Amino acid sequence: MAVPRILIVGGGYVGMYTALRLQRRLRRGEAHVTVADLDSYMTYQPFLPEAAAGNIEARHVVVPLRRVLPSCRILSGRVTSVRLDERRAEFSPHEGPRLTLDYDYLVFAAGSISRLLPIPGLAETGIGFKTVEEAIHLRNHVLGQMDVAASTPDEEVRRRALTFVFVGGGYAGVEAMAELEDMARDACTYFDGIRREDMRWVLVEATDRILPEVGADMGRWTAEELRRRGIEVRTRTLLKSAEGGRIVLDDGDEFDSDTLVWTAGVKPNPLVKSGDLPVDERDRIKADAFLRVEGTDFAFAAGDSAAVPDLTRPGQTCPPNAQHAVRQARRLADNLVATIRGERCRPYMHKNAGSVASLGLYKGVAQVYGRELRGFPAWFMHRTYHLTRMPTVNKKTRILMDWTLGLFFPREIVSLGAIQHPREEFTLAARSGS
Structure with missing residues (x-):
């Protein structure tokens, strides 16, 4: 009998x-x-904000698949289509011809991408905050803008460089802005002529509150805390345009900025519509409580791209967060093994334990099992929780070492802008020598 193939x-x-x-x-x-x-x-x-702020080395928040999955075949490239009727997927590697991947069992876990809106100038000037590459770029960019401001007497250039706009008041937007503002505040010490008061940080949120995951009361406290730090929190406000770095809000305010970070939601990976996967009205794969794709007994789905029933809240689906994703993965794997062995599957059920968020060094907010925490206790809980969830002892140890060193030494404030264009100096040298 042929050995089953799991994709x-x-x-x-x-x-x-x-x-x-x-x-x-x-x-x-x-x-x-x-x-x-x-x-x-x-x-x-969850560690991207700390990586962007320099609290954690960026390489320590990523886990190499080939190291932790030695028994699995790892293919690097883009899956372009997935078909259930043929049990086949099309794969395009980074280099070389396309491949056809036949499978007996499928696990669809393509995740999500940033959800962009048709706002003039957004695609050309905005940057997301979902990848480690974006986090590194944003750190270099913020410090680079401070370099620009410290090196010119032109007030208009300084004002534009020191204005930072974040759109989206969920976890990603609030944590990224809070950590970077905290880093920039510390960095002011080393930039002649730049005070914290010279920087303008603006958080734009379309709804009436930020951080809905931690509850209304803690969301209001977070907004007040950010405002005490000089951050402008604009709720019930929409971004209308960002053409040429000219930020236009629907409350009538207009100003220039070279930094626009877009964290206003995510949507399922477009791959969900590349074949014959059943999707709901929000383009999520329809799955049952056993994490099986609707109408199949060989395909499974979980995470941001799947609509999984939340058995603790009848009639609703599990929210797209890391807490559910990790737990769904374990149940999915167990059910897949049970299916291969002809055993009984078990439904996925998990009651949300709460939420934690970091707002910079020694500052945080949390709601855990109905209990609300703020300040240092919440920050400590945020770090402790996510450290325990980080895969491998190797990565846990490296992150813990980063934090320990941070207690004794200040954060680095170097902007490695050349990373964005590594061949620029080489090209200039080649031109000058020709």
């Missing part, structure tokens, strides 16, 4: 944790597991 589409939370679980639970030779993703590493996104 995992996506190497993020769900993809990697599912593969890890399968690697532990499958007997030798019981199945062949292939993981296909654009990157050969998993990014632990």
Whole structure:
């Protein structure tokens, strides 16, 4: 009898944790597991704000798939279509001809991408905050803008360079802005002529509150805390235009900025519509409580791209967050193993334990099992919780070392702007020598 082939589409939370679980639970030779993703590493996104602020080395928030999944085949490239009727997926590697991947069992875990709106200038000037590359770029950019401001007497240039706009008041936007503002505040010490009061940080949120995940009261406290730090929190406000760096808000305010960070929501990966996967009105894959794709007994889905029933809240689906993704991955892997062995599957059920958010060094907010925390206790809980969830002892140790060193030494304030265009100096040298 042929050995079953398992194809995992996506190497993020769900993809990697599912593969890890399968690697532990499958007997030798019981199945062949292939993981296909654009990157050969998993990014632990809750640590991206700290990586952007320089509290954690960027390489320490990513987990190399080939190291942690030695029993799996890792393919780096883009899956372009997934078909259930033929049990086949099309794969385009970074280099070389396209491949056809046949499978017996499918795990669809392609995740989500930033949800952009048709706002003039957004696509040309904005930057997201979902990848480690974006976090590194944003850190270099903010410090680079401070370099610009400290090196010119032109007030208009300084004002534009020191204005930072974040759109989206959820976890990503609030944590990224709070951590970077905290970093920039510390960095002012080393930039002649730049005071914290010279910088303008603007958080734009379309709804009436920020951080809805931690509850209304803690969301209001967070907004007040940010305002005490000089951050403008604009709720019930929309971005109308960003053409040429000219920020136009629907409350009538207009100003120039060279920094626009877009964190206003996500949407399922477009791959969900590339084949014959059943999707709902929000383009999420329809899944049942056993994490099986609707109408199949061989395909599974979880995470941001799947509409999984929330059995703790009848009639609703599980929210797209890391807490559910990690737990869904474990149940999915167990159910997949049970399916291969002809055993009974179990439904996914998890009651949300709460939420934690970091607002900079020693500052945070949390709601855990109905209990609200703020300030240092919440910040400490945020770090402790996510450290325990970080895969591998190697990465846990490296992050802990980064934090320990941060207690004794100041953060680095170097902007490695050349990373964005590494061949620029070489090209100039070649031109001058010709």
